[in-house]
Amino acid sequence: MKKGKFLILVVLLLSILSFSTTIKMYLVTDYHSHALPFYSEGQHGFGGIAKIIAFLKEKAGDEDTLVFGGGDMINLGTPAWSDKFHAIEMPWFNNIFDAMAYGNHDSEYGPADFQEVWKNVTYPILGANVLDASGVPVFEYFGKRYLTLEVEGKKIGVFALAGSDFDSLVKPAARPVEGATFGDFMTTAGEIVDEMEAEGVDLIVFIGHAEYEETLKLAREIEGIDLIFGTHSHLKIPLTKIEGTETYFISPYQYGTYAAEVVVYFGADGEKSISGSLIPMDDSMPEDPVIANKVEKLQYELESDPEFAHLFEWIGDVETELSAANVNTGESVLGNFVMDIIREKSGANVALSTSSSFRASIAPGSTVYEDLKNALPYVNIIYVYEVKGETLEKILNHSVSQSGTGFFSQVSGVRFIISNGKATSIEVQADLECPDSFALLNPEATYLVATTNYQGLFAPGYKDLFAGLPYTDTGLDVQKIVKEYMQNNSPVSARLDGRIR
Known part of the structure; x- marks a missing residue:
């Protein structure tokens, strides 16, 4: 390339760069x-x-x-x-x-x-x-x-x-x-x-x-x-x-x-x-x-404060990570752990909670109350609704439609397969005393469904499905009942079991 043409190209390039x-x-x-x-x-x-x-x-x-x-x-x-x-x-x-x-x-x-x-x-x-x-x-x-x-x-x-x-x-x-x-x-x-x-x-x-x-x-x-x-x-x-x-x-x-x-x-x-x-x-x-x-000085001040010191006390050991992975799209270990506790404590057939309630995994090892509160940061009270089978199916379908967002639901006492954007092959725990007593969803049957006050009263889509249904405010605080379970059953563990596939 001749020197003159090279200089012209350089000038043009510099001109372009000067305007970018x-x-x-x-x-x-x-x-x-x-x-x-x-x-x-x-x-x-x-x-x-x-x-x-x-x-x-x-x-x-x-x-x-x-x-x-x-x-x-x-x-x-x-x-x-x-x-x-x-x-x-x-x-x-x-x-x-x-x-x-x-x-x-x-x-x-x-x-x-x-x-x-x-x-x-x-x-x-x-x-x-x-x-x-x-x-x-x-x-x-x-x-x-x-x-x-x-x-x-x-x-x-x-x-x-x-x-x-x-x-x-x-x-x-x-x-x-x-x-x-x-x-x-x-x-x-x-x-x-x-x-x-x-x-x-x-x-x-x-x-x-x-x-x-x-x-x-x-x-x-x-x-x-x-x-x-x-x-x-x-x-x-x-x-x-x-x-x-x-x-x-x-x-x-x-x-x-x-x-x-x-x-x-x-x-x-x-x-x-x-x-x-x-x-x-x-x-x-x-x-x-x-x-x-x-931060170091302030954290020492926080943990030394009698008002907050109890939050840094041991509440139990965790055997394997209570992972929040996939909490917005399917079954999660943390979701299974918490939802099973909610269902058993409330005496419901089914329990569900928006995945937005689960914000972090809990690491394996010694756990303090603050770790649990970081995983479940919101004060959620358990409501138990009387729900017809056909409405429960609509609730589960709405959950599936919200996959990938905080409005997907973690569940207990129910299992189903996600197919073509719907909850299919739905089975519900029939006998509250027998964890393996699953039977196909009966559209005409009435089931006791435990959920949070947030999901029942405020969560988009869900609140309309729960509106007008009879319910009982149990007064049970999710954070507190999970803490109590960990204290009484340490070390705790949970696993995936195929309830959502």
Whole structure:
């Protein structure tokens, strides 16, 4: 090639590169006060705030990078760290987060507590449809319910919304301001996207806080959203393009187990390409020494506090891992263990609970109450319903239809085969005293079905099927009866037995 032609090619290449841009984005979500490294996916040492801070702080220093929080930084009741220190970590993300979504747990300690936290963070908290008692948006910046962030000459539109379930999940006393309400999710989303497009943003990003199914609906019904970060549903989903749309989706699980990394390349022709991955916050990742020292001192203070000390006392030994693997798609060891206890304690034929009730595996070895509460973090009370066989079949079919989400059900006292999206060959335990007394489901028979107050009264789809059926509130707390079982039967174990195939 002649020298002159080579120089022309070099100039053209440099010209193209000068008009192309690469932007990186990171998100962690549903941290829920998991300050210490924890057991997940069969290994110790995942997560921990010192590790998360160290990783994100390094990324935040790059001019081509944005860092987000997906919401739910705290969790009333579990872990104990949350009740002791509330949202002490949120200011630790100052100069790291560019924005955070408001999650349904973030104001659980009441408006005054939330307002105090909000004053101490320097990054915006977003929630476009969170309204005060007068209907005015609570989270508004420069007259807008979203952010426009300029990075490498590109305008990035960032927004968040409270999911449609917030009204039932977030009690009036646990909202960010007195009298807060939640506006319509889809209507507000449409307004925000229209406003962003009118402003001429180059990329539209949703950072939370809504269930997986609702974000899929968001992408399919409202054009123009380039990227959705998955939050709220605690799902581990690598980067994928949502079918039938031009929207990408990525969800980094829970508690800081993973960070989502997304790279957006803007070509000189204006076209965008999006890639990404989930980065494990495992034992190979370094900790921020300053944060690690803070956590060590605070944890000692927590365990020394008489109010919380009992949570760190032994309740039993676990022989083999009580794994939450596959809890959203089929039978799981942890699900079998807990659901069998619920069914036996309540005296029901069948027991079922949404998989969202199971948040972590329990490691083999010595177990303290806090370990159990981390696996089953919610206060669920057992209700026993009188259910006709034909309705029980509908309930199981609804569960199967929710496979891959937190609304799939773990079960006991029933077994079935999933075929063509339905529960088939359903058998129910007929004799409460005989574990092997299974008989084919009788559509006309009445069965005693134990479930949680959440599933019976609030869970989408299920609440309609249970509505109007006679039930008994047993007053039994799932956490407490499982704790009692472990104390009385240590060492405990469980296994897969083919109840869901």
